[in-house]
Amino acid sequence: xxxxxxxxFRKSSERALNAQLRDNxxxxxxxxxxxxxxxxxxxxxxxxxxxxxxRQGEVGVGMYIIAKGRVEIFVSDPNxxxxxxxxxxxxxxxxxDFFGELSLVEENGRRTATAIAREETTLIGFFKPDxxxxxxxxxxxxxxxxxRLAEVLGRRLKETxxxxxxxxxxxxxxxxxxxxxxxxxP
Amino acid sequence: MNGGPTPHDISRDLLRRERRWRLIGFLAILxxxxxxxxxxxxxxxxxxxxxxxxxxxxPIVDWxxxxxxxxxxxxxxxxxxxxxVVGVGISIVLPMIVDQATNLVERLPHYQQELTSLVSSIEHxxxxxxxxxxxxxxxxxxEWIAIxxxxxxxxxxxxxxxxxxxxMLAPFFAFxxxxxxxxxxxxxxxxxxxxxxxxxxxLRHQINDQLGxxxxxxxxxxAIVGLVVWIGLFSLDxxxxxILSIFAAATNLIPYLGPIIGAIPAILITLVSPEFAISEPGxxxxxxxxLVTSVYLIAQLIDVVFIIPLVVAKIVDLHPxxxxxxxxxxxxxxxxxxxxxxxxxxxxVKLTFNALYSHLTHFRD
Numbered sequence: 001x002x003x004x005x006x007x008x009f010r011k012s013s014e015r016a017l018n019a020q021l022r023d024n025x026x027x028x029x030x031x032x033x034x035x036x037x038x039x040x041x042x043x044x045x046x047x048x049x050x051x052x053x054x055r056q057g058e059v060g061v062g063m064y065i066i067a068k069g070r071v072e073i074f075v076s077d078p079n080x081x082x083x084x085x086x087x088x089x090x091x092x093x094x095x096x097d098f099f100g101e102l103s104l105v106e107e108n109g110r111r112t113a114t115a116i117a118r119e120e121t122t123l124i125g126f127f128k129p130d131x132x133x134x135x136x137x138x139x140x141x142x143x144x145x146x147x148r149l150a151e152v153l154g155r156r157l158k159e160t161x162x163x164x165x166x167x168x169x170x171x172x173x174x175x176x177x178x179x180x181x182x183x184x185x186p
Numbered sequence: 187m188n189g190g191p192t193p194h195d196i197s198r199d200l201l202r203r204e205r206r207w208r209l210i211g212f213l214a215i216l217x218x219x220x221x222x223x224x225x226x227x228x229x230x231x232x233x234x235x236x237x238x239x240x241x242x243x244x245p246i247v248d249w250x251x252x253x254x255x256x257x258x259x260x261x262x263x264x265x266x267x268x269x270x271v272v273g274v275g276i277s278i279v280l281p282m283i284v285d286q287a288t289n290l291v292e293r294l295p296h297y298q299q300e301l302t303s304l305v306s307s308i309e310h311x312x313x314x315x316x317x318x319x320x321x322x323x324x325x326x327x328x329e330w331i332a333i334x335x336x337x338x339x340x341x342x343x344x345x346x347x348x349x350x351x352x353x354m355l356a357p358f359f360a361f362x363x364x365x366x367x368x369x370x371x372x373x374x375x376x377x378x379x380x381x382x383x384x385x386x387x388x389l390r391h392q393i394n395d396q397l398g399x400x401x402x403x404x405x406x407x408x409a410i411v412g413l414v415v416w417i418g419l420f421s422l423d424x425x426x427x428x429i430l431s432i433f434a435a436a437t438n439l440i441p442y443l444g445p446i447i448g449a450i451p452a453i454l455i456t457l458v459s460p461e462f463a464i465s466e467p468g469x470x471x472x473x474x475x476x477l478v479t480s481v482y483l484i485a486q487l488i489d490v491v492f493i494i495p496l497v498v499a500k501i502v503d504l505h506p507x508x509x510x511x512x513x514x515x516x517x518x519x520x521x522x523x524x525x526x527x528x529x530x531x532x533x534x535v536k537l538t539f540n541a542l543y544s545h546l547t548h549f550r551d
């Protein structure tokens with residue numbers, strides 16, 4: 001499951017908001033003035049260690065970029081017999097990583113995993129209403145963000161497809177009957 | 187769970203307590219602001235009007251911003267242009283209104299007398315059917331009109347100065363709502379506890395969107411109704427055309443009852459005016475009554491057939507019974523303004539409840 005949540009666009013350390021945004025793949029094409037406009041659209045949220053950011057199954061409206069701290073992602077296994085083993089660890093995300101971007105394009109989309117802060121964490125929240133506002137007020141800027149978002153989602157989909165293919169191949173190998181030893185035949 | 191607690195983990199109790207305090211802080215800011223607005227005389231009306239102006243101007247401001255203007259200039263321009271339009275409009279329309287109002291005030295005692303004698307003649311004609319002999323409608327009507335006229339005269343100077351303050355403050359509020367509204371609401375949202383943040387943000391967006399659409403649609407509807415009434419009455423060479431069409435447009439903002447209230451003055455004038463007096467021989471009065479009523483009916487027909495289905499119905503989905511109950515509650519609480527704002531407020535409340543219900547049922551299942 002890591003391929004879905006691992007950040008493939010990772011950078012490191014905590015920096016100023018402007019720099020954090022500029023380094024994010026979604027906002028890479030924006031000019032300095034547009035980044036300043038974006039600073040006024042995003043939301044800074046603080047989480048304590050072990051505080052949930054969102055839970056699997058909740059309706060999500062946007063994505064988070066880690067400005068400081070550490071976030072762990074879990075998925076819930078409904079078939080698990082007991083509560084303790086129900087949450088399966090998927091990955092750990094660090095500063096500059098981002099997650100939850102699928103909610104920016106889904107209508108009442110549900111979170112597919114649970115995100116929990118693992119230390120004092122600061123997140124930059126960018127939500128669907130913010131994207132809608134940017135598209136209404138600065139369409140060119142909104143389009144650039146939307147194109148980058150499509151790229152990110154495309155990459156995630158490609159990785160997922162590759163992983164699913166790998167798993168199918170592995171499953172096929174497991175199901176295949178063992179090869180017969182023709183020499184042993186009478 | 188794979189990731190066990192760290193030495194920095196905050197206890198659940200502490201976290202719950204912090205969230206509770208944040209929520210209390212957020213609600214305290216909301217409630218104290220609302221109390222302040224309600225408590226200070228005129229501030230509520232100015233704030234509501236400010237919101238209305240801001241919602242009416244926001245698509246223009248956004249459009250100008252899309253053309254490359256900064257938010258400040260994009261906000262200043264519509265206000266400057268609006269000021270010029272209002273100024274020119276007042277300089278053209280105000281003399282007409284003053285002229286018609288002066289004429290109306292001069293003739294009011296006459297209309298009053300005519301109306302009383304009309305009721306008296308009806309009363310006399312149907313006296314035989316009156317079961318209770320003690321009731322005297324014409325006398326009661328004359329007394330009621332006298333009391334109401336005295337009330338209006340007494341309240342007029344205060345109302346004029348009050349309206350002036352309200353009209354001066356509303357655009358001022360609207361300007362800052364458009365200029366800094368987002369920053370203010372973002373600051374307010376920062377107080378919302380983490381588990382409620384996304385739902386609060388989404389709710390603000392939905393209410394803003396729905397309320398803005400509703401207000402713009404209602405004003406467009408009122409303007410079209412007013413224009414149709416003006417054209418109709420003007421073509422009939424009816425007196426007080428401007429005042430009556432403005433009144434019809436304004437009362438049209440009240441759902442269901444508004445159009446009826448809006449038509450009453452013109453129908454009453456038709457009934458009591460000597461030019462079209464129904465007691466006069468001939469069918470002139472009756473024809474005029476039919477024509478005047480038709481003007482209002484055509485305006486309503488255009489409203490119901492074209493404007494409501496296209497722009498209003500899609501925005502607010504309230505049951506007609508809810509609408510009527512809300513109008514009555516609005517009238518009790520805030521008079522005419524209460525009737526006008528009751529439906530947008532009811533829509534916002536319904537939206538909030540729906541979102542909270544959805545959060546409690548779907549978000550957490």
